[in-house]
Amino acid sequence: MTNFEQTSHQPGLSGSQDDQAVAAAESADAERGALLPEGFIAGPYRVVRLIGQGSYAQVFQAEHVRIPTLRAAIKVLRPSHLQNAEIVARFQLEIEILGSLRTRSMPRLLDAGETSQGWPWFAMELLEGTSVDRYLATEGAMDDRDVARITRDVLGALTELHDIGVVHRDIKPANIRLTDEPGLALVTARLLDLGVAAPKDASSRGPVDPKRATVYCTPAYAAPEVLQGRSLIESDIYSLGLAMAEMLDGVPTLQDRDVATITSQQLSQDPLPFGPLTRRSPLFEVIQRACCKMPELRYRSAREMWDAVDLMLRNRLDTSPFGSQSTLVAGVLSTSSASVSSATSAGVELEGTVPVDVLAEREGLKVP
Numbered sequence: 362m363t364n365f366e367q368t369s370h371q372p373g374l375s376g377s378q379d380d381q382a383v384a385a386a387e388s389a390d391a392e393r394g395a396l397l398p399e400g401f402i403a404g405p406y407r408v409v410r411l412i413g414q415g416s417y418a419q420v421f422q423a424e425h426v427r428i429p430t431l432r433a434a435i436k437v438l439r440p441s442h443l444q445n446a447e448i449v450a451r452f453q454l455e456i457e458i459l460g461s462l463r464t465r466s467m468p469r470l471l472d473a474g475e476t477s478q479g480w481p482w483f484a485m486e487l488l489e490g491t492s493v494d495r496y497l498a499t500e501g502a503m504d505d506r507d508v509a510r511i512t513r514d515v516l517g518a519l520t521e522l523h524d525i526g527v528v529h530r531d532i533k534p535a536n537i538r539l540t541d542e543p544g545l546a547l548v549t550a551r552l553l554d555l556g557v558a559a560p561k562d563a564s565s566r567g568p569v570d571p572k573r574a575t576v577y578c579t580p581a582y583a584a585p586e587v588l589q590g591r592s593l594i595e596s597d598i599y600s601l602g603l604a605m606a607e608m609l610d611g612v613p614t615l616q617d618r619d620v621a622t623i624t625s626q627q628l629s630q631d632p633l634p635f636g637p638l639t640r641r642s643p644l645f646e647v648i649q650r651a652c653c654k655m656p657e658l659r660y661r662s663a664r665e666m667w668d669a670v671d672l673m674l675r676n677r678l679d680t681s682p683f684g685s686q687s688t689l690v691a692g693v694l695s696t697s698s699a700s701v702s703s704a705t706s707a708g709v710e711l712e713g714t715v716p717v718d719v720l721a722e723r724e725g726l727k728v729p
Contacts, residue, residue, distance in 0.1 A: 396437050396480065397421055404472040406433050406484055417442050418452070418556075422487060433471050433484040440480055449481070455555045456483045458527055466518035467552050488551055490540035493608060497534060502611030505642050507548075509674040511537065512605055512644075514550035516670065519597055519663035528561045528592045532600035533582040534607055559592050580623045581615045585654055588624055595656040598666055602651030603633070605644060610636035630654055643677050644670070 394411075396419050401408040406423035413420045418436050425431035442448045459470035473483035493511070497503070503511075515537060522529055529552070536554045557577040578587050584599035586592075606614045614633055615623045626633070633652055639645055647669050653659050660666035 395419065395421070396439065397435070397476070401476075402426065403435055403476070403482055404474050404484060406435060406472070408435065417448055423484065432487045434468070434487040435482055435484045437476070437480055437482040440478065443479070451556065452481060454558065458522070458525075458555050458558055459483070459485060461525055462518075462521055464518050464521045466514050466521075466550070467555075488538050488540055488553075490538050490548075490551075492553075493534035493537040493539060493550075493604070496539060497608065497611055502638055503608045505609070505644055506674065506678045508605055508608045508642075508644060509670050509678055510548075511539070511550040511608065512601065512670050513667055513674070515552050515601060515604075516663045516667040518552040519601070520667065522558070523561070523594045523597070523663055526561050527555075527558050528594060529555065529597050529600075530557045530559060530577070530587065530592055531579060531582075532597050532604055533579050534604050537604065561592065561594055580620050580627065581613055583627060584656070585628050586656060588627055593656055594662065595659045598651050598659045598663065599653075599656075601666075602648045605648050605651070606633075606635050606639040609639045609642050609644065611638070612636065614639075643673060647673065 397403070397408045397411075399408060399410060403423065405426050407426050409422045409424055411419060412422045412434070416439070418438055421435045421437070423433045423435045425433070438449065438452050456470065456473050459468065460473075462469075468486040468488060471484040471486065473481075475481050515532070519529065519532075531554060532552075536552065538551045538553055539548050540551055541548050580588065582600040582603045584593075584596040587596050603614055614635055615626055617623050617626075635645070635648065639648060642648075647666070650669075651659055651666060660669070
């Protein structure tokens, strides 16, 4: 069967012996607590405190040694994964991708290196604000204009990612951060977490071995082809469409707690069960096309979808050059100072890894 590693948790290894070895190493990591002590020097940065961790990395708030007002988020790979070539390569790829980007819609890479113990780390921009999923949990559904503006910002980031041949593979509300930029009237959205990003079409060069394959994704937002081991530019479009619907309805479109059930819904040819607020929104036509089960029927690029959302925002949603006062401003400003400690400010979730095996045979699913 195909293993599905949920990226709401950081991925581990597949294979029983490797799993046992990693579990033992992670237990040792947990007993040690923070990998880097307060005051640890990483490049030009001094560690302040641990702000988040997943099973394969920890993230620290840090400040510049000479300019303490310059803050950063430092992500460190856990030593328990140093022997896992796949995870080490993914960590390095995340560094390379961040270093290639020029967009302001994603955190900027600041530095990278290794500790004296050989643990790789990188420093990136520390973002204040709150993630979309946290905003929805406290404030509820968003209005059409805010959803359109957030979507445009995310599509700006995806356009640059796709232009350099990279698929994000994990677009979801938890990986979209709302920030209030100085001098800007409206909140802006930043896309986070390239931990499972991959070159486009990289996983579709051959058939997936159903006995050994591991698919890294969040099934509730994953396009059907991702669940079958393929990653396309259109896969990110699909996931963003589901994130848009969640922002409009205030709850996920697919809410079942059983991953096998969610996977079955994604792979089915049946339309997704969008909520009433999404169906009444002018943005529904955009979401419907983005979430077509067949990739060739979706928007062919992030730029094409950006044009559609921008046209709708200007012609059907905005009433002034800047739009009406965003309902997001007060919510973000009220939480920004506290939520800097959130791990999502550095693009990594707080939870640990829970590998999930989807029983394809039980659900009647066909895995290539």
